[in-house]
Every structure is written in C-alpha cells, then in structure tokens.
Amino acid sequence: MILVRSILFLCLILSTAVSAQDQHHGHHDMQMDSSGMVMNANRDLLPRGCQEISRDYHFSISAGIQFAAGSPGMIFGMSQHELKVEPCSRVTVTFTNADEVRHQWMVHGLPKYLYPTGMFHIEANAGATLTGTFIVPGDDRTYLIHCDMAQHMEKGMKGQLVVGAGSGNLWSVKDIGDPFYRDAYLPAYAWLLLVLAGLAGLAATLKFSPITPG
Amino acid sequence: MLSRYRLWLVLLVLAALAYPPQWYPLPLRLQLSQWFGASAYRGLPAGLESVREQAEVFCPQQNAGWREGQQIEGVTVLPAETCVADNPYAVAAFVRGTNNVSHNTLMQSGLTADAVVKGRDLDGDGDPDEIHIRLEVAELNGSSAESKTPVTQYALAPGITPGLWVFAPKLAGMATENFGSNVARPGLRLPSPALRVEQGDRVTITLENTHYMPHTLHLHGADHGFTTATGQGNDGVPFTSEVPVLPGRARSYELSPRHVGTMFYHCHVQPHVHVMMGLQGLFIVEENRPDNWLQTMNLGAGQVRAPSVAVREQYHREYDLHYLDLDKELGERIQQYNDPRLITKSMHRDYDVTDSTVDYFTLNGRSFPYTFRESLLVVEEDERIKLRVLNGGAKGIALHTHGHKFIVTAQDGADLPAANRAPRDVLWLATSQRAELALHTNNDGLYAYGPGIWPFHDHQYKGITNDGIGPGGNISAIVYAQYLDEEGWPQTQGVSWQSYFTEAYYRKQVPIWESYAPGLFSDPGVDWWLLLRLVALALATGMFVGLVVTSSRR
Numbered sequence: 001m002i003l004v005r006s007i008l009f010l011c012l013i014l015s016t017a018v019s020a021q022d023q024h025h026g027h028h029d030m031q032m033d034s035s036g037m038v039m040n041a042n043r044d045l046l047p048r049g050c051q052e053i054s055r056d057y058h059f060s061i062s063a064g065i066q067f068a069a070g071s072p073g074m075i076f077g078m079s080q081h082e083l084k085v086e087p088c089s090r091v092t093v094t095f096t097n098a099d100e101v102r103h104q105w106m107v108h109g110l111p112k113y114l115y116p117t118g119m120f121h122i123e124a125n126a127g128a129t130l131t132g133t134f135i136v137p138g139d140d141r142t143y144l145i146h147c148d149m150a151q152h153m154e155k156g157m158k159g160q161l162v163v164g165a166g167s168g169n170l171w172s173v174k175d176i177g178d179p180f181y182r183d184a185y186l187p188a189y190a191w192l193l194l195v196l197a198g199l200a201g202l203a204a205t206l207k208f209s210p211i212t213p214g
Numbered sequence: 215m216l217s218r219y220r221l222w223l224v225l226l227v228l229a230a231l232a233y234p235p236q237w238y239p240l241p242l243r244l245q246l247s248q249w250f251g252a253s254a255y256r257g258l259p260a261g262l263e264s265v266r267e268q269a270e271v272f273c274p275q276q277n278a279g280w281r282e283g284q285q286i287e288g289v290t291v292l293p294a295e296t297c298v299a300d301n302p303y304a305v306a307a308f309v310r311g312t313n314n315v316s317h318n319t320l321m322q323s324g325l326t327a328d329a330v331v332k333g334r335d336l337d338g339d340g341d342p343d344e345i346h347i348r349l350e351v352a353e354l355n356g357s358s359a360e361s362k363t364p365v366t367q368y369a370l371a372p373g374i375t376p377g378l379w380v381f382a383p384k385l386a387g388m389a390t391e392n393f394g395s396n397v398a399r400p401g402l403r404l405p406s407p408a409l410r411v412e413q414g415d416r417v418t419i420t421l422e423n424t425h426y427m428p429h430t431l432h433l434h435g436a437d438h439g440f441t442t443a444t445g446q447g448n449d450g451v452p453f454t455s456e457v458p459v460l461p462g463r464a465r466s467y468e469l470s471p472r473h474v475g476t477m478f479y480h481c482h483v484q485p486h487v488h489v490m491m492g493l494q495g496l497f498i499v500e501e502n503r504p505d506n507w508l509q510t511m512n513l514g515a516g517q518v519r520a521p522s523v524a525v526r527e528q529y530h531r532e533y534d535l536h537y538l539d540l541d542k543e544l545g546e547r548i549q550q551y552n553d554p555r556l557i558t559k560s561m562h563r564d565y566d567v568t569d570s571t572v573d574y575f576t577l578n579g580r581s582f583p584y585t586f587r588e589s590l591l592v593v594e595e596d597e598r599i600k601l602r603v604l605n606g607g608a609k610g611i612a613l614h615t616h617g618h619k620f621i622v623t624a625q626d627g628a629d630l631p632a633a634n635r636a637p638r639d640v641l642w643l644a645t646s647q648r649a650e651l652a653l654h655t656n657n658d659g660l661y662a663y664g665p666g667i668w669p670f671h672d673h674q675y676k677g678i679t680n681d682g683i684g685p686g687g688n689i690s691a692i693v694y695a696q697y698l699d700e701e702g703w704p705q706t707q708g709v710s711w712q713s714y715f716t717e718a719y720y721r722k723q724v725p726i727w728e729s730y731a732p733g734l735f736s737d738p739g740v741d742w743w744l745l746l747r748l749v750a751l752a753l754a755t756g757m758f759v760g761l762v763v764t765s766s767r768r
C-alpha cells in the first residue's frame with residue numbers, strides 16, 4: 001500500500017514538475033492594485049521549444065461559494081475546474097471573485113526561466129475581476145490550478161490545466177479525480193452488520209464445510 | 215485413558231517449572247530460602263542504546279536582517295534581540311497603514327494593500343484616527359485529501375502540529391513558504407495578532423471569513439455598541455446579536471473605545487470549540503496622545519517594535535504575552551476528515567468539552583523550546599518593561615518569574631489603585647483574564663536579583679510540559695542582553711539542549727537525563743529468561759484448556 005501510495009504521489013509530483021528546492025527567488029513581474037494582483041503575466045516570451053504561439057485562448061472563470069453549491073462536501077468552488085489548451089498556446093484568464101473574501105487562481109509547475117517559482121497567479125479581492133495572460137510550454141503536461149488560501153484547495157478550489165494530451169489527471173479535482181484519501185461514509189450500525197456477516201460466515205462454514213471434525 | 219492422565223501430569227510439571235520463582239507465594243519463597251539460601255546472582259539487563267535523532271538548529275538564521283533596528287517609511291522599528299524576529303516592513307506598514315506605504319515596503323511586508331487602512335486625523339493631533347482592520351480566518355495543520363501530513367504546517371515545538379484556527383492578517387499570495395513546502399509562511403501563525411488602537415479612534419474591523427465554517431468577532435472588554443450605526447449586530451454573539459458570518463462572507467464590526475486597557479477579542483460561535491482552536495487575540499486600547507502612530511498589529515504577539523507614545527514615556531520596552539492551552543483531542547479532529555460536514559459534526563457534537571483535558575501550553579503561539587527563539591523577554595539592567603498578559607487558555611495560569619518581582623498595574627483592562635500594587639512573583643490569571651505588569655530590572659534584591667537567564671512560566675505543572683513531557687509548555691525566560699550571543703541565542707550553562715530540539719524527545723522516546731548521565735537511567739533491556747518462562751507457561755495453559763475442552767466433548 002505504501003509503495004502504491006508512493007508511486008501515485010510521485011506521479012502527482014512529476015505531473016506538476018514540483019521541485020523541493022523551489023524557492024521564492026528571482027524577480028516577480030507583478031501588477032497590484034486595490035482589486036488584487038496578477039503575478040508573472042507573460043504575453044510575448046515563448047517557452048523553449050515553441051516556434052510561435054499556436055493559438056489564443058480566453059477563459060472566464062468565476063470563484064466563490066455559489067459555485068460549490070450542489071457539490072456535497074465542498075465549500076469553495078470554481079465555475080470551471082479543467083482547462084484544455086494546445087501546446088505553445090497563449091492563455092488569457094479573466095478571473096472573477098463572486099465572494100466577499102479573497103480568492104486566487106494559481107497555476108504551478110510552469111518553466112522557471114519564464115515564470116519565477118514556476119507560478120502564474122491571479123489574486124482577486126472580494127467582488128473583483130482581473131485578467132492575466134501566460135504562454136504554456138510545448139510538451140504534453142497537466143498542471144495544477146488552485147487557490148492557495150489555507151484550506152481553499154482542500155475544500156473545493158482545485159483544478160487542472162491540460163496542455164496537449166496532458167500527463168494524466170490529478171487527484172481530488174471535482175468531476176475529474178477522486179479524493180486520494182476518501183473519507184469513510186458509513187452508517188452508525190456498520191459495526192453490527194460486520195459482526196453479523198462474520199457470524200453468518202462462521203455458521204455457514206461450520207454447517208456446510210466438507211471437512212468434518214475429527 | 216492412562217495416556218491422558220500422563221499428559222495432565224506432564225502439563226502440570228511443565229507449568230510448575232515454567233512459573234517464575236520470583237512470583238511464588240511469599241510463604242513458599244521464605245521456606246525455599248530457608249532450605250536453599252539465595253538464588254544464584256544474575257546480572258540485570260544492560261541499558262539499551264538511546265534513540266538518537268539529529269537535533270534541529272536551535273536558532274535558524276533565516277531573515278537575519280529582520281532583527282536589526284531600522285527606519286522604514288519614517289517609522290522607528292526597534293531592534294529585536296531574539297533569534298527569530300517579526301518582519302520589520304510589516305511593522306512599518308502596520309504603523310503607517312498598508313494604504314500609506316510604498317509599493318516596495320508593501321511587497322516586503324507581504325501584506326495586501328487593504329490589510330490595515332488608515333484614514334483621516336479626526337482630532338488634529340498628528341495621527342490617523344480612522345482605522346480599518348481586516349482579519350481573515352486561517353486553518354493551520356489542517357487536513358488534505360492528498361496527504362496524511364498536516365497542510366499549512368505550523369509546529370508549536372519539534373514535531374507538535376495540532377490543528378489550529380487563527381484570525382490572520384491579509385497576506386498576499388501563497389499560504390505556504392513556497393510551492394515545494396508545506397510550512398505556513400511567516401506571519402501566518404498562532405496566536406492571532408495582537409491588535410492596538412487608540413482611545414477614541416473610529417475603528418472598523420472587517421471579518422473576512424476565508425474559513426469553511428461560520429465565525430464571528432466578539433470584543434471582550436473593549437467598549438463597543440451592541441449594534442453598529444446601521445443596526446447590525448456588533449457583539450458577535452449568535453444567540454443574542456447576529457447570525458454568524460458564513461464562509462466566503464464578510465462583516466464589519468465598529469467601535470470607538472472610550473476606555474483604555476488590555477482587552478481580548480475572540481470568535482463567539484461555539485466558543486468552547488472555536489476559541490479553544492485559537493480564534494482569539496489581544497485587543498489593546500492605548501491612550502490618545504499627539505503623534506501616536508500605533509503598531510496596529512503585533513504578529514504572533516511578543517515584542518512591540520513600535521510602542522505607543524504613552525508606553526515610551528514610562529517604559530524602555532513592551533511585550534505582549536498571550537498564553538493559550540490546547541486540547542490535542544480537539545485539534546486532531548480537523549485532521550481526521552477532509553469533508554467539512556464530517557469535521558463539523560466531529561468538533562461540535564462528538565467532542566465533549568466537559569470531558570476534555572489540555573495537552574499543549576503555548577506562549578505567543580509556541581511551546582518550549584521554540585519559545586526561546588522568539589518569546590524571550592530581553593532586558594538590560596535598570597530598565598522598566600511593560601508586559602501585557604492574556605490567559606486565553608481553558609485552565610488558569612500561575613505566572614511566575616524567576617529572579618524578579620513585578621507589579622500588577624492593571625487587571626482586565628482597568629488600572630489598579632496604588633494601594634494594590636505590591637511586588638509579586640506569582641500572578642493567578644483565570645481563563646480570559648488580562649493583566650498589565652511592570653517589570654523593574656534594578657538590582658535591589660526585591661524587584662530583581664541581577665543579570666542572568668531567569669525563566670518565567672506557569673507554575674501549574676501541566677503548563678511546563680508538552681503533553682506531559684518536560685521541559686516544555688509555556689516556559690520562556692527573562693534574559694539580560696549580555697547573555698545573548700550574536701544570533702540572539704541565550705548562553706545557558708546547564709544541560710545540553712540537543713534532545714529538546716528533537717521530535718523523539720517529545721514522542722517520549724528519549725530517557726530524560728541521557729544528555730548528562732548517559733546510560734545511568736537508560737531504558738533497560740529485556741529479561742529473556744523471564745520471557746521464555748512466561749511463553750512456556752502460556753503454552754502449558756493453552757494445552758490445558760484444549761485438554762479440558764476435548765475431555766468434555768467425549
């Protein structure tokens with residue numbers, strides 16, 4: 001079990017190209033005002049291996065508690081949990097925060113020579129709408145999207161950006177990946193059922209077993 | 215039939231031989247001793263090698279420049295002589311207002327532009343009187359559907375990471391140090407920040423509920439109306455004042471305090487759970503003075519690096535001391551599930567506070583030995599130091615200072631008359647009580663006994679442990695600056711601290727005196743001879759039962 005878990009976790013790590021040495025170094029390009037901030041926006045610089053911008057995408061994504069309504073066990077939601085784009089495409093995201101508290105829309109694992117710490121980040125204050133653009137690399141990869149406010153990802157704000165064919169789905173993304181550790185939803189009388197089942201098994205064996213006691 | 219009797223006999227003999235002689239009935243032992251004398255000597259089992267874990271660095275040297283005294287945005291930020299210090303840019307931004315500082319200072323502070331907004335000077339005395347504070351709610355050491363280790367980690371002491379909730383300043387960007395780390399960023403921590411406002415200020419505190427449960431804000435002891443000007447509830451109490459603030463929602467509380475003193479703020483939703491999870495902080499109302507630019511938040515409490523005019527007039531230094539105890543059986547409930555419905559049921563219906571005990575004891579959000587990194591009272595001789603103390607814990611504390619007697623100048627936010635101001639070395643603080651203390655470091659044999667490293671701690675013995683292992687809990691020290699090294703670590707002259715900075719020690723795996731009496735009190739090895747006898751006895755007993763069962767069947 002531990003091995004399986006390790007392999008799965010490794011896949012998760014690889015799929016988002018996380019480095020444990022990742023540090024907040026280098027220069028962040030940042031626009032910040034009273035509505036929030038856009039960090040590491042990039043409209044022009046091509047990732048290595050890209051000859052040109054293959055396509056332009058524009059996504060309008062909203063976040064807030066209303067987008068979690070109807071999803072049991074989720075508190076914070078996003079209007080869209082998966083973005084699919086072509087390699088080397090330019091992605092513009094207009095992020096609207098419908099709540100009265102801050103929310104973030106962050107992509108992790110982008111190449112660090114273009115995006116310090118590998119991150120593209122929009123942070124929207126209550127009720128604000130911000131737009132930011134970045135260019136994805138040329139290889140097929142799946143990137144993590146989340147809100148990094150404490151517990152917002154865990155309680156619903158997790159998504160994935162699939163470039164090309166992607167590199168496998170992420171865990172715990174609404175409608176895409178099951179929780180890696182799923183809570184146990186059992187009735188209070190589950191123990192009684194288990195005891196009865198055990199006794200039934202024992203009785204059946206004693207009654208029908210081909211081996212008779214010596 | 216004969217073979218069966220023979221088997222009984224064999225079993226009986228085997229059992230008699232296996233039975234450890236040291237457990238024979240006393241008369242039999244005495245009789246045997248008379249006949250045969252003492253048994254032959256067998257050496258006691260040798261001591262086991264003790265668990266050795268690499269100790270953490272006592273004094274981590276990150277953000278070393280933060281300790282220095284400096285001028286930022288025209289604000290004098292006093293030096294912090296402890297090993298770990300608050301971010302001086304955040305201090306300056308709290309003094310000027312996050313709306314009044316340069317982009318660079320704001321970036322360095324890590325705060326959002328609206329974290330603490332300061333407006334007009336209403337009384338024309340040179341400082342702003344419109345103060346807008348925003349607080350979010352953050353969960354530390356919480357659960358995740360992807361990992362069994364707590365997320366947004368915050369350790370009280372080595373390896374101790376109970377689930378916590380805090381009111382938090384608005385910090386832009388990620389909640390962790392970086393994407394490769396699970397550790398909460400600086401400033402996102404226990405305790406909730408100490409808040410400071412001036413008497414008569416027009417204060418708005420907006421609770422932005424970024425957490426997944428409902429919360430409110432209650433201003434305990436601070437002068438506030440039952441409703442705001444618009445008639446909205448302002449007392450934070452769900453059953454008398456208002457419906458709690460749901461996740462994703464915000465509410466503004468208003469006050470213009472007429473009375474000065476050291477007060478308290480906390481969540482008032484299911485307080486026996488929410489307040490004890492950490493949703494509580496110091497709330498201080500300072501005297502109205504000209505040019506009184508206050509450090510609106512003191513992150514993690516501790517040293518006030520930009521004290522008020524009134525405090526500077528009478529004291530050389532000021533420290534906020536926030537005591538809080540924690541029940542690990544409560545904190546672990548947010549780590550057992552990820553579904554907020556299951557967490558809510560577990561915390562509010564399964565958990566029974568009337569059956570609870572407290573296990574961890576914090577001072578300014580840390581327990582010993584981490585208290586020595588950031589919650590030392592650094593002093594010099596012939597100084598006066600102001601301490602503002604809050605006991606936010608479930609149990610009372612008997613605050614005791616070594617080497618010093620202090621004077622209690624105020625309690626529960628009201629000054630004590632001069633006749634009541636006797637020097638004391640133990641102060642009892644019940645749950646939610648506050649006191650203002652004056653510590654005098656003139657070496658006169660009454661108020662102080664001279665320079666040194668003088669511990670101060672709760673003299674109730676639970677409080678000086680981490681879940682029963684000492685030293686731990688809220689132990690810190692009054693340290694004279696000459697006893698600090700360059701990095702701010704106190705030059706103690708007692709036992710080695712290597713084991714205190716390991717997780718193994720607080721997991722109860724290290725013999726407590728191992729550092730200076732190696733082997734003397736180590737865990738003993740196993741008496742294999744005794745174990746063998748007991749296994750043989752158990753075998754004989756099993757066979758005996760088997761014989762009884764099979765005999766009854768025939």
